[in-house]
Amino acid sequence: xxxxxxxxxxxxxxxxxxxxxxxxxxxxxxxxxxxxxxxxxxxxxxxxxxxxxxxxxxxxxxxxxxxxxxxxxxxxxxxxxxxxxxxxxxxxxxxxxxxxxxxxxxxxxxxxxxxxxxxxxxxxxxxxxxxxxxxxxxxxxxxxxxxxxxxxxxxxxxxxxxxxxxxxxxxxxxxxxxxxxxxxxxxxxxxxxxxxxxxxxxxxxxxxxxxxxxxxxxxxxxxxxxxxxxxxxxxxxxxxxxxxxxxxxxx
Amino acid sequence: xxxxxxxxxxxxxxxxxxxxxxxxxxxxxxxxxxxxxxxxxxxxxxxxxxxxxxxxxxxxxxxxxxxxxxxxxxxxxxxxxxxxxxxxxxxxxxxxxxxxxxxxxxxxxxxxxxxxxxxxxxxxxxxxxxxxxxxxxxxxxxxxxxxxxxxxxxxxxxxxxxxxxxxxxxxxxxxxxxxxxxxxxxxxxxxxxxxxxxxxxxxxxxxxxxxxxxxxxxxxxxxxx
Numbered sequence: 001x002x003x004x005x006x007x008x009x010x011x012x013x014x015x016x017x018x019x020x021x022x023x024x025x026x027x028x029x030x031x032x033x034x035x036x037x038x039x040x041x042x043x044x045x046x047x048x049x050x051x052x053x054x055x056x057x058x059x060x061x062x063x064x065x066x067x068x069x070x071x072x073x074x075x076x077x078x079x080x081x082x083x084x085x086x087x088x089x090x091x092x093x094x095x096x097x098x099x100x101x102x103x104x105x106x107x108x109x110x111x112x113x114x115x116x117x118x119x120x121x122x123x124x125x126x127x128x129x130x131x132x133x134x135x136x137x138x139x140x141x142x143x144x145x146x147x148x149x150x151x152x153x154x155x156x157x158x159x160x161x162x163x164x165x166x167x168x169x170x171x172x173x174x175x176x177x178x179x180x181x182x183x184x185x186x187x188x189x190x191x192x193x194x195x196x197x198x199x200x201x202x203x204x205x206x207x208x209x210x211x212x213x214x215x216x217x218x219x220x221x222x223x224x225x226x227x228x229x230x231x232x233x234x235x236x237x238x239x240x241x242x243x244x245x246x247x248x249x250x251x
Numbered sequence: 252x253x254x255x256x257x258x259x260x261x262x263x264x265x266x267x268x269x270x271x272x273x274x275x276x277x278x279x280x281x282x283x284x285x286x287x288x289x290x291x292x293x294x295x296x297x298x299x300x301x302x303x304x305x306x307x308x309x310x311x312x313x314x315x316x317x318x319x320x321x322x323x324x325x326x327x328x329x330x331x332x333x334x335x336x337x338x339x340x341x342x343x344x345x346x347x348x349x350x351x352x353x354x355x356x357x358x359x360x361x362x363x364x365x366x367x368x369x370x371x372x373x374x375x376x377x378x379x380x381x382x383x384x385x386x387x388x389x390x391x392x393x394x395x396x397x398x399x400x401x402x403x404x405x406x407x408x409x410x411x412x413x414x415x416x417x418x419x420x421x422x423x424x425x426x427x428x429x430x431x432x433x434x435x436x437x438x439x440x441x442x443x444x445x446x447x448x449x450x451x452x453x454x455x456x457x458x459x460x461x462x463x464x465x466x467x468x469x470x471x472x473x474x475x476x
Contacts, residue, residue: 207323234325236462246325248254 004029004168004198005050010064012045012054019045021222022064027168027215032190032199034213034230036206038245041219043202047170050200051085052078069167083111086161090173092153094145094160100127101140103156107164122163129196130159131189151182158189169193171201175208187212206246210234218242257322261331264314268335268342271307272386274300275342278349279382279445283375285353286438289360297353304346311339327459334459338389341448341455345382348441348448355441359434367428367435368417371442374410377403378442381449388453394460400453401465404446411443 005027012020020042027033035043048054049062052073066073073081094103104123113119123140127133132155136143145156154174161169171190175183190199190212203209209216210230217227218237226233226242237243244250278297285293315336318324324332381403388396418436422429457465 206325210325235329237326243326247328248257250253 001029001031003027004068005200006065006067007050008065008067010046010049010062010066012042012049012062013060014045014057015059019222020049020062023224025217025224025227027198027200029198030194030196031215032194032201032213033215033217034209035200035202035217035219036204036209036246037219038250039204042222043219044172046219047087047172047200047202050168050170051087052081053087083107083164084166085168085170086164086166087170088154088157088161088172088174090176092150092157092177094148094153094156096144096146098145099141100136100143100145100148100156103145104159104163107160111164123159126159126163127156129162129193130155131185131192132156132159149182151178151185154178154182154186155189158186158193162193166197168198168200171199173202173204176204183208206234218245220245254322257318257324257328260318260322261328264311264318264332264335267307267314268311268339269386269390271304271311271339272342272389274304274307275345275349276379276382276386278304278346279352279375279379282349282352282356283372283379283442285356286359286375287372289356289364291357291360294353294357297349301346301350304343308339308343312336315339327462330459330462334455337455338452341451345445345448348445351441352438355434355437359431362431365428365431367432368421369414369435369439370410371435371438374407374414374439374442377407377410378446378449381407381446382452385449385452385456388456392456392460394457397453397456397460401450404450407443407446411439414439 003026005025007023007025007027010020010023011018023046035046037043045054050066050068050073052062054060054062055078062074068081068084071081071084073085095106098106101123104126105119108119108122113122124133124137127136132152135152136148136156145153148156154177158169158174175186178186187208190201193199201209201213213230215227216230216233218225218233218239218241220241226237226239228238232238233242234246237246278300281293282297284290285297315332318332381400384396384400384403388394388400415436418432418439422432425432451466454465457463
């Protein structure tokens with residue numbers, strides 16, 4: 001298997017406030033890693049550093065090493081990083097005026113792909129991987145992304161991210177705005193996607209973390225308190241702070 | 252995100268299983284006393300009290316399953332509820348063993364008293380201490396005391412083996428005492444099983460507190476628990 005993402009001494013700031021205090025983590029390939037912790041603990045900042053989304057905030061900066069398949073993300077253009085590391089956000093954000101087809105094809109077109117067959121194949125494959133194909137195959141160009149339900153929109157965003165064949169998919173609370181059925185679909189999807197890529201998921205829902213992830217990291221006040229196999233974290237964590245958080249004794 | 256109500260319910264679960272533990276412990280005490288005093292009325296009380304223990308077992312199980320389903324507990328809370336479910340089953344079995352002893356005593360008193368080569372009160376005293384200690388370690392979450400309960404089980408096993416050897420010999424040498432010897436043998440075995448249940452309870456406390464499975468010496472020696 002091996003390591004998909006290697007993080008060393010990662011620090012991040014918003015202005016003068018240090019939000020991450022030197023994080024070290026090895027994310028295993030073709031597995032899902034969950035990141036949990038109370039609001040403001042730095043978990044979203046952490047995953048946003050993995051594809052350099054953090055620095056899109058003008059006040060923000062990061063320091064340290066994030067290596068993805070041997071590439072240090074801070075040594076190459078951010079666009080190249082984001083091609084290899086996709087991201088899905090809490091609130092589905094399809095391009096509202098574009099058709100379903102164009103939403104999925106957007107990344108490829110941006111990369112210069114114009115061949116119709118290539119685009120068609122990619123759109124179908126991505127929508128199938130995102131478990132949305134059967135629901136939208138007849139309205140690909142007739143319906144806009146915004147016309148779909150919340151759960152479908154989120155799967156459309158996943159398809160859009162998958163279209164450029166990323167090695168890593170970052171998910172920032174991807175199901176927190178969805179109903180239980182849509183949530184279950186996203187969780188099943190994560191299970192399938194692990195065969196092809198590596199997933200890092202931020203979630204407030206600890207049951208979700210325990211269902212989908214093989215590894216879990218617990219963040220608190222900008223530190224990675226504990227990182228271990230998920231079953232260990234949720235049945236017998238080593239650190240008292242982890243135990244107090246997951247048993248609801250603080251937070 | 253502090254889960255105050257859930258933690259109050261865990262306390263309530265603990266109270267309920269301790270109430271049941273009190274009933275099971277009292278049943279063993281009564282049965283042993285009935286043996287020493289050859290008291291039929293005490294035997295009857297043990298038999299009459301058994302349905303209450305069975306009812307308590309069902310109620311504790313139901314409450315624990317509700318908490319698992321409704322609260323999705325994690326880590327030490329999850330281990331606590333799992334331990335309670337197992338301890339609950341052990342306590343119900345302790346109640347059954349007390350009933351078995353009482354039934355044997357009812358049989359035994361039909362015969363004239365005999366001097367048998369077994370010290371049931373001494374064995375009972377060790378077993379009752381094991382049960383008390385197992386419950387005490389559960390009340391206090393004391394895994395060290397639980398470890399001592401595991402060690403005490405060896406002594407009870409030894410006493411049971413000794414009782415078996417002595418009473419078997421007695422039956423061969425004095426066939427006229429066979430019925431009484433057989434009852435005493437059963438009572439010794441029932442006490443040994445109560446000690447096994449106390450051991451199980453202690454193992455469950457260690458699992459709850461330390462997250463370590465020490466059943467059947469699962470890869471660990473007592474000194475490494």
